[in-house]
Amino acid sequence: MASNWPILSILIWLPILGGITVIAAGAQRASLARLLALVISILTFVFSISLFTSFDTTTAAMQFTELEPWVATFDIFYRLGVDGFSVPLILLTTFFGVLVVIAGWEVIQDNVHQYMAAFLIMEGLMVGVFCALDAMLFYVFFEAMLIPMFLAIGMWGGPRRVYATIKFFLYTFLGSVFMLIGLIYLYIQSGTWSILEWHQFPLTLEVQKWLFLGFLAAFSVKIPMWPVHTWLPDAHVEAPTGGSVVLAAIMLKIGGYGFIRFSLPITPDASAALDWLIITLSLIAVVYIGFVALVQKDMKKLIAYSSISHMGFVTLGLFLAFAIFQNSEGGRGAALGVEGAMVQMISHGFVSGALFLCVGVLYDRLHSRMIADYGGVANTMPWFASFAVLFFMANSGLPGTSGFVGEFMVILAAFQANFWYAFLAALTLILGAAYSLWLVKRVIFGEVTNQEVANLKDINAREAFVLGTIAVAVLLVGLWPQPLVELMHASVDQLLQHIQQPKFTVAGI
Amino acid sequence: MNTTNMLLAAPELWVLTMACVILIVDLFLREERRGIIHMLAMITLIFAAIITLRADYLSEGLRSATAFNGSFIRDPMGDVLKLFSLFVLGIVYIYSKFYLRQFRMFRADFYTLSLFALLGVMLLISANNLVTIYLGLELISLSSYALVAFDRESKRGSEAAMKYFVLGSMASGMLLYGMSMIYGATGSMDLIQIADAISTRGGDDLLLVFGMVFLVVGLAFKLGVVPFHMWIPDVYHGAPVAVTLFISSVPKMAAFAMAFRLLHTGLGELHADWQQMLSLLAILSIVLGNLAAIAQTNIKRMLAYSTISHMGFVLMGLLPGTASGFGAGMYYVIVYSVMSAAGFGMVILLSARGVEAEQLDDFKGLNQRNSWYAAIMAMVMFSMAGVPVFVGFFAKWLVIKAALDAGLVWLAIMAVIFSVVGAFYYLRVVKLMYFDEPVTESPIEAPVDFRAAISLNGVMILGLGIFSSSLIAVCMSSFGA
Numbered sequence: 003m004a005s006n007w008p009i010l011s012i013l014i015w016l017p018i019l020g021g022i023t024v025i026a027a028g029a030q031r032a033s034l035a036r037l038l039a040l041v042i043s044i045l046t047f048v049f050s051i052s053l054f055t056s057f058d059t060t061t062a063a064m065q066f067t068e069l070e071p072w073v074a075t076f077d078i079f080y081r082l083g084v085d086g087f088s089v090p091l092i093l094l095t096t097f098f099g100v101l102v103v104i105a106g107w108e109v110i111q112d113n114v115h116q117y118m119a120a121f122l123i124m125e126g127l128m129v130g131v132f133c134a135l136d137a138m139l140f141y142v143f144f145e146a147m148l149i150p151m152f153l154a155i156g157m158w159g160g161p162r163r164v165y166a167t168i169k170f171f172l173y174t175f176l177g178s179v180f181m182l183i184g185l186i187y188l189y190i191q192s193g194t195w196s197i198l199e200w201h202q203f204p205l206t207l208e209v210q211k212w213l214f215l216g217f218l219a220a221f222s223v224k225i226p227m228w229p230v231h232t233w234l235p236d237a238h239v240e241a242p243t244g245g246s247v248v249l250a251a252i253m254l255k256i257g258g259y260g261f262i263r264f265s266l267p268i269t270p271d272a273s274a275a276l277d278w279l280i281i282t283l284s285l286i287a288v289v290y291i292g293f294v295a296l297v298q299k300d301m302k303k304l305i306a307y308s309s310i311s312h313m314g315f316v317t318l319g320l321f322l323a324f325a326i327f328q329n330s331e332g333g334r335g336a337a338l339g340v341e342g343a344m345v346q347m348i349s350h351g352f353v354s355g356a357l358f359l360c361v362g363v364l365y366d367r368l369h370s371r372m373i374a375d376y377g378g379v380a381n382t383m384p385w386f387a388s389f390a391v392l393f394f395m396a397n398s399g400l401p402g403t404s405g406f407v408g409e410f411m412v413i414l415a416a417f418q419a420n421f422w423y424a425f426l427a428a429l430t431l432i433l434g435a436a437y438s439l440w441l442v443k444r445v446i447f448g449e450v451t452n453q454e455v456a457n458l459k460d461i462n463a464r465e466a467f468v469l470g471t472i473a474v475a476v477l478l479v480g481l482w483p484q485p486l487v488e489l490m491h492a493s494v495d496q497l498l499q500h501i502q503q504p505k506f507t508v509a510g511i
Numbered sequence: 512m513n514t515t516n517m518l519l520a521a522p523e524l525w526v527l528t529m530a531c532v533i534l535i536v537d538l539f540l541r542e543e544r545r546g547i548i549h550m551l552a553m554i555t556l557i558f559a560a561i562i563t564l565r566a567d568y569l570s571e572g573l574r575s576a577t578a579f580n581g582s583f584i585r586d587p588m589g590d591v592l593k594l595f596s597l598f599v600l601g602i603v604y605i606y607s608k609f610y611l612r613q614f615r616m617f618r619a620d621f622y623t624l625s626l627f628a629l630l631g632v633m634l635l636i637s638a639n640n641l642v643t644i645y646l647g648l649e650l651i652s653l654s655s656y657a658l659v660a661f662d663r664e665s666k667r668g669s670e671a672a673m674k675y676f677v678l679g680s681m682a683s684g685m686l687l688y689g690m691s692m693i694y695g696a697t698g699s700m701d702l703i704q705i706a707d708a709i710s711t712r713g714g715d716d717l718l719l720v721f722g723m724v725f726l727v728v729g730l731a732f733k734l735g736v737v738p739f740h741m742w743i744p745d746v747y748h749g750a751p752v753a754v755t756l757f758i759s760s761v762p763k764m765a766a767f768a769m770a771f772r773l774l775h776t777g778l779g780e781l782h783a784d785w786q787q788m789l790s791l792l793a794i795l796s797i798v799l800g801n802l803a804a805i806a807q808t809n810i811k812r813m814l815a816y817s818t819i820s821h822m823g824f825v826l827m828g829l830l831p832g833t834a835s836g837f838g839a840g841m842y843y844v845i846v847y848s849v850m851s852a853a854g855f856g857m858v859i860l861l862s863a864r865g866v867e868a869e870q871l872d873d874f875k876g877l878n879q880r881n882s883w884y885a886a887i888m889a890m891v892m893f894s895m896a897g898v899p900v901f902v903g904f905f906a907k908w909l910v911i912k913a914a915l916d917a918g919l920v921w922l923a924i925m926a927v928i929f930s931v932v933g934a935f936y937y938l939r940v941v942k943l944m945y946f947d948e949p950v951t952e953s954p955i956e957a958p959v960d961f962r963a964a965i966s967l968n969g970v971m972i973l974g975l976g977i978f979s980s981s982l983i984a985v986c987m988s989s990f991g992a
Contacts, residue, residue, distance in 0.1 A: 073980040142899040156946040179927035186912045
């Protein structure tokens with residue numbers, strides 16, 4: 003592949019323009035729409051692999067950068083670039099881009115072209131979020147993404163879809179407008195929208211705290227953190243399978259990515275001063291939401307709560323660094339936390355995506371998500387059962403699966419910060435196993451409970467392909483996380499070095 | 512000297528002539544040949560735009576030029592606003608033709624009245640003297656009163672026109688009263704001389720401040736901001752959609768220009784005083800407009816309340832009194848006119864067989880009936896809500912930036928919170944179109960020029976957002992920012 007191709011632009015615009023083509027071409031012929039969407043998503047994935055192979059892991063500098071003026075009057079640029087944090091997330095996005103198209107192949111029968119287009123456009127916008135190095139561009143992608151998701155939940159969702167999707171939209175919209183004020187403030191102060199220049203821009207602690215809260219408003223809703231998580235169970239439950247998958251696998255990661263790209267490096271001192279807040283909220287999410295997941299009767303809701311609990315690990319891992327610095331052992335502890343958070347994001351992307359697909363498989367057959375309606379599925383759907391058990395095991399953090407790696411790294415890092423953090427975080431190993439395995443026991447194992455379950459047909463080749471691909475990924479990351487960690491290594495080190503330098507002393511304030 | 516005057520005012524003179532020509536031509540036309548009137552009106556707009564574009568004064572290196580003893584001014588801001596007024600009115604005519612034909616109201620009066628209103632708009636945009644301002648304003652107002660009552664059979668229309676007339680006359684009275692006080696305090700009608708007088712004598716004059724308060728009240732009424740907004744919902748609701756379409760778009764640009772000329776050119780020295788008043792008006796409009804819109808079931812009323820909140824945002828651009836603030840306000844008002852035209856255009860499109868599609872429920876299941884029209888309306892709604900990447904977002908962030916520039920953080924925060932509240936009712940329209948089943952399966956038919964215009968209008972909302980740079984640059988450079 004020619005190295006001077008604007009590969010990031012291709013990754014953003016190919017799915018977006020492709021989505022528009024699908025709408026235009028597939029209005030009358032659903033099969034054409036499906037095929038076109040599949041081709042476009044596979045092409046995008048292939049391009050993203052070339053991004054991975056030609057990525058230089060030895061440097062923390064931005065790579066594949068692109069720079070074009072956008073709104074010159076206000077110094078807004080079309081500024082793209084990727085580093086070790088964004089590449090894995092972009093790969094995750096394009097990977098699920100393909101799977102979502104395949105997963106919706108037969109399931110979606112109404113407005114197929116619009117369904118496929120919504121997900122393609124969403125894919126392009128999400129890649130845009132991970133590539134944007136201009137805050138305005140980031141914000142535009144960050145917000146525009148809501149529109150296709152809003153339509154996807156509302157058009158193909160469950161019975162309470164309207165409530166869920168409006169709640170989802172308004173919640174995230176409200177969070178992000180506060181960030182917008184922060185971004186405009188930073189622009190007025192610094193005269194640039196470049197996120198990287200903002201990393202170096204000196205700010206007083208007072209200002210940093212306000213900005214930090216602005217960022218927190220946007221990203222805590224997105225990721226989501228307790229107590230602003232309530233939109234997520236509703237959105238997940240009502241969304242079509244593809245929507246749930248994208249929401250869980252990628253959209254939540256944008257919150258975590260935002261903390262890494264904005265909160266930590268732009269307001270490092272405020273992050274240090276307010277890390278207790280994030281850590282407390284994260285631990286509440288890990289423990290309390292874990293208990294909440296335990297009592298759910300709806301499978302999708304259970305997975306949604308388990309997502310919130312797992313995202314607690316991400317925020318915990320990111321903000322442990324400051325406590326570890328104080329313990330002055332320094333070294334790898336803080337890096338372990340951040341890398342653990344990143345691995346957790348990737349792993350959770352695979353696992354939660356897979357779990358929602360599993361629920362989707364069952365829902366397509368029985369049109370119920372209630373745990374009580376199932377039982378002994380393993381007897382009639384052995385192939386499905388083996389995949390589902392694997393993913394639920396990964397969800398509870400079984401060694402050998404990707405779920406274990408991230409959680410283990412974060413817990414190790416937590417020990418270097420404070421024993422009690424580690425203790426509370428480790429509770430998840432028990433809680434996660436409890437809610438995951440109890441669900442497995444009630445749904446998959448045991449006697450066949452009713453006639454409908456007895457009539458179930460096992461997964462077809464299409465479903466097996468989707469679940470099988472993710473299963474390979476889950477095991478690969480679990481057994482051999484090295485390439486993934488190496489990918490982000492240089493960027494993590496640079497981030498940690500950066501956040502140890504107080505910003506306000508640079509300013510001499 | 513006289514020719515220069517005439518040349519500078521050539522676009523206005525052309526519109527005036529053509530309005531009179533159309534008035535006379537109509538006398539000799541049979542009913543089935545009324546299409547000619549439409550063509551004449553479109554030609555008027557096109558040539559007016561061409562004449563405006565031939566801005567000779569700019570080639571002499573001047574930023575502005577005055578005529579008629581300083582009472583008339585040509586400057587880049589005025590030219591840009593006039594061009595957009597002409598453009599939006601062109602779209603309005605295309606939409607209206609379809610509507611008027613359908614509702615058996617296709618008469619030449621609509622065109623002559625709206626061309627006279629356009630003349631008022633252009634005059635007001637270029638007014639540099641209290642008398643010219645009043646002249647332009649009254650030309651718009653009187654034409655609009657008549658337009659609102661255009662449907663002679665409609666009781667609601669007559670009632671709305673009456674309301675509009677009574678309240679509008681009161682506002683004009685206030686404005687005149689304020690002008691007389693300003694004249695008394697400064698001894699001049701000319702905005703530049705008023706500014707000079709204030710800067711030499713200081714702004715501590717009670718008479719002057721009183722005059723300013725009355726001016727702001729009159730201005731607020733014309734813009735339709737809280738608490739002088741009461742006429743907006745009733746007039747928007749009562750008037751035929753074609754007229755609502757007109758009064759909600761083109762005159763807003765003139766009102767913005769009037770606000771700029773009066774407050775900045777004339778009373779710039781009193782910035783601190785009017786800033787306080789405007790920030791109160793702005794915040795009240797944004798809050799009340801967005802809250803009241805939620806309760807509406809009639810789309811015309813909903814869009815009326817949404818106008819109120821949008822005008823609050825325009826005021827936010829005026830507040831800081833800086834070049835980039837005015838640029839932001841100007842950008843907002845242009846963008847708003849384009850969005851509003853598309854929104855009411857959709858209402859016209861859905862009206863069928865003599866029944867206006869004014870209930871929100873008429874939008875139910877539009878996606879299944881025609882997905883392209885649904886997409887256009889969805890873009891209008893997301894744009895009005897301020898969601899990127901549509902043009903409305905850029906307008907919102909420009910004015911928010913202007914407010915933050917001026918240090919009005921609380922105003923910016925209130926504005927964004929209530930734009931989230933506002934997002935709710937815009938989303939509701941999207942919900943009706945995409946998530947609900949249609950109540951009728953009847954196909955949506957429209958002539959080809961209508962379809963082209965509404966498609967262009969919809970694509971503009973997206974295109975001006977993605978390629979927002981040039982229009983922003985034009986607006987900013989109009990004020991030298």
